[in-house]
Amino acid sequence: MAGRKPISNELKMLKGTDQPCRMREEVRYEKVEKIPKAPGYFNGYAKKVYKITAEQLAARGVLDVVNINTVILYANEMGKYIEAEERLKTEGRVLTEETKYGEKVYRHPLDKMACDYLANATRLAIELGITPASASRVKAQVQGEMDEFDKLLEM
Secondary structure, eight states: OOSSOOOHHHHHHHHHHOOTTTTOOOOOOBBBBSSSOOOOOOOOOHHHHHHHHHHHHHHHHOTTTTTTTHHHHHHHHHHHHHHHHHHHHOSSSSSEEEEEEEEHHHOOOOHHHHHHHHHHHHHHHHHOOOOOOHHSSEEEEEEEETOOHHHHHHH
């Protein structure tokens, strides 16, 4: 199918583009009230990313029982990326090896893996709407704060 991916009604409301003609039928899932514990296979970095991301999305009201799995995948990829970068900082991105023909210089295999982890995390972040570009399109509104339209509706 060609064209843009559809945007959820909730995201349209946060962006301020929720017009009746743009709204569509959607499957609604139960909101996450209490953020589940991070999976046991997470490294320390992934646990931190998971906690921060899940809390921020829950505060916005866009975290539900289905997209929590995307948050888990995102946090895992970011954790692996950060861990790889920490190792690359000490080991270096370029390795040298002595052969019978002389010195061979090659890219550290972990550097390629780190690039893959980051690419996966970026794709997942776009799906969650947490990249800087997608976050800038969302109107910031403090919980409980009413905009001008909400005040008119209460009259």
